[in-house]
Amino acid sequence: MSLSLLPPEFKIVRDDERCIACQVCVRQCANDVHVYDPEDDWVYSDYSRCVGCHRCVTLCPTRAITCVRNPLDFRANANWAHQVITNLHKQAETGGILLSGMGCDQPQRIYFDHILLNASQVTNPSIDPLREPMELRTTIGRKPDRVEVHCEDGQVKLDTQLAPQLTLETPIMFSAMSYGSISYNACVSLARAAKQAGIVYNTGEGGLHSTLYEYGPWTIAQVASGRFGVHPEYLDVAVALEIKIGQGAKPGIGGHLPGEKVSADVSRTRMIPEGTDALSPAPHHDIYSIEDLRQLVYALKEATGYEKPVGVKVAAVHNIAPIASGIARAGADYIAIDGLRGGTGAAPTVIRNNVGIPIELAIASVDQRLRQEGIRNQVSLIAAGSIRNSGDVVKIIALGADAVYIGTAALVALGCHLCQKCYTGKCNWGIATQDPYLTKRLNPNIGSRRLVNLIRAWSLEIKEMLGGMGVNAIESLRGNRDHLRGVGLNEVELRSLGIKAAGQA
């Protein structure tokens, strides 16, 4: 067995004057980094296994530990960066695909950070969200081409039959994260928080655990290519359905849950044998054309009596605009687009970092295209793929989205520190694991509370920004590119986004 060339990524720095050898770090590290030596009555650390999750740092009662990037210097080389070299060593040792958890971590251009918002001054007044009503409520679903009404007893009554709608108290939803990739406690936290905040969460491709059926009115049931856990009751309890064609982190390939994470409970929920890898095929094997997609959309609508919106989730790729147009015409009620920087439990690193396009460009082009074709009202657009804060939410809505999906942000709210080791099943925060020792660490009472706090905080911030722009309803912001200006972007980018440059009136 030859020597591994991989140096430790992180270094544990322990202040021995503060360390009281209480061994909390020893007990809490799922990677056995810290060891207690009873002979010398002290704790030392083998940090070659440290993944930088900060569990020990957070729980240490005397703050004796910190975790730093291993200060190992390579000779300066702008081309062959440290990470590139390490990846080569890893592949030489394993001969396998390099896997990663979470979204693209490379310095791709983040268009959000180059877009600025407007505020009202002098020419039209800003609105104070504490004093005047601010409408964040959003409805997801197909909107009719025209609306017919009549008057009755001085009241306006609607004649037109509306397609089924999904109502959200705020334009933020929890993105699809399957039970299996995340723990049961994480699912419960998301479900409860969705209910409390008046939004929805998405089951992902793991099916729905039977104890969560009570949260059905706040659940979107996903039908993915593996069709895991798809059965009539699953479709009935949910408030909306979603066909997953692709996801932003790994466009073009299917989902992958390693066998270690397929526990008895996961196997029951997914309807697959325990311990087997859950591999979702790349395409749905019954969808090889847009007509096939239409067929599945309507099959689901038939199966649920046309009472729920049926959406389609795709990854943002180069020809996302015609794809979206096709999906709209296929009868979908909404299209969820997941951009390049979207998260995942496990994806090949090279695909995660290199395939797809950023969500900002995707939404902008889809919104523009659908308007041009005069069918924008036929679908709602949901943007996903690294929405990091309320500023991103406002910007992407202004670029054309109806609402956003948050995945990574929600997990970070639950405690994730983005160590990117989700695929090992050893998530120290109890989120991306099925290990019963670890899943206990996520108390759904605390988890749901934190998620509700996040949604509330962002909603308040969105209201502040809207008020600043002189807008009092999120609907007025949708696609309203004039509220945005680009900075540090070239002509082509500005045109793709459909926005002016900062400085232009």
Place this chain on the structure above:
Amino acid sequence: MKRIYVNEEYCIACRLCEVHCLVQHSQSKKIIKAYKEEAPQLMPRLVFEEEGPLSFAMPCRHCVDAPCLDACITGAMRRDEDTEAVLCDEDRCVGCWMCVMACPFGAIQRNLKGTKAASKCDLCYGDEMPACVAHCPNEALVFEEREQ
């Protein structure tokens, strides 16, 4: 009467409850000083149990009909009038361990390295929130009133 209850589902076996209980009952009440200078005479008053992924730390239940109160031969074990907690006066305790024998929860321990007396939870002497509950990182320990 408020008591400490344990949710064994959420106990993560970190044992921070024991750490903070010990500090709360130290002289200095400062964690580093207590551990470096006062331990091992100090003992946490919760009893921690672990088997596989299941774990919990349980302090004295301050029972309504406490067997330890019956068993104590010195009168060191008394019910506090204000808090209704069952308290052990460690200065009067002679270490006969009748209470250890009587407590069906095994919640009373022998402090052999320190006071040589019986050691058990005192609900942090009427503090608003016992130290263990305040510092449990996963809210496995709660301090509340429940119907009997």
Place this chain on the structure above:
Amino acid sequence: MRYVIIGNSAAAVGAIEAIRQYDSENPITVISDETHHVYSRPLVCHLLGELVDEDRMYYRPLDFYERYGVEPMLGVRATAIDTQEKKVSLAGGGAVSYDRLLLAVGGKPFVPPVEGIDLDGVFTFTKWEDAQKIDRHIKDHDVQTTLIVGGGLIGMKAVKALMARGLHLTLVELADRILSISFDHTASKLAESILRRAGAEVITGTTVKEIVGKEGRVDHAVLQDGEMVDCDLVIFGIGVRPNLDLILPEPEKRTGIKVNQGILVDAHMQTSVPDVYAAGDCVETYDMILEVERPIAIWPHATRQGHVAGCNMAGIEKTYEGGFPMNSEDIAGMPTIAVGLTDPQEHQDEYEILERYDRGALTYKRLVLHRNRLVGAICVGDIDRAGIYTGLIRDRVDVSPFKDHLLSGSFGLISLPKEYRKHMVVGEGIVV
């Protein structure tokens, strides 16, 4: 309404505190032939051994009587009870009327009719006064060697006291092993070896035939087999019997209170005479394990019985479910606990014994099961959390799901089934 309690120990305090929980007005009178403020009899050996000072002897603070509205008549002996007139006669004249009476008169030490027991230097060992007398004798006559008759729990207490004083001692026990009632054979032998290692001489299978004096004071004792034991002090610690002086002889004629080995009481601790209650070492208790009525003279039972009696005396119905023997005693520094039926002699095939004996560490645990229920436990050395066994015995829990874990070092509540854990804790302390 006047409550009168004869006796001033555990049962009396239990009763006083129970009465005052429900009745803060009506007077309570306590009559005791001892002059001390309520004190702990089990601590008498600690006092003799100079392990506690006088202040720590008191079972309740010195203002106890005042705070609980009790009129103490200390140093006053009750001589007779007139259950018709509801009066208690006192020595030296005088009487106290009662509406409700509690007999909490405790036990009397049993002394066999051995020649020489009247010599100076022969003592029993139950009361504070005894400790004072023995202490004086030790100091006055520079006692070096002592003899303890009785290798039971009282004998062990005497051993503790005298060892603490640095005196040489010989222990004589009639049965073939010491602690033959609380311990099994292995535990007894272990205890004997611990005592010998601590410098005591232990002689079993015999007892004292006669005590020989010189100039009116103890000089030596002669055992049944003729062996001579040098001693300046003899302590009889054979056992206690319920104190029935106020009732016997002729219980029907004197008071009408029915007795057997002890005073007979119902589940409310009331005797056969209405408004007369009894509790503590003087009564017969329902033994939950053997399912018979017999005296079980244990401090926790006395307190609890006093509490139950007090409640009923104050008009609040409470029942006493019964008890079983339980003792915690340290033998030459080695802690031991024995609970329940530890060494069944009859129907032995119905019992299952689990044992763990660590000869190196000198720890021993023995569990006695009857039809998958724990009925007895002995712990020598390793006594931590032994109360869990007590709880399992009392609640008659079926231990078969976790029988294999009972003796393991990590045995605890976690080994018990979820439902029992949940049920056991007041108000669901462990939320499942």
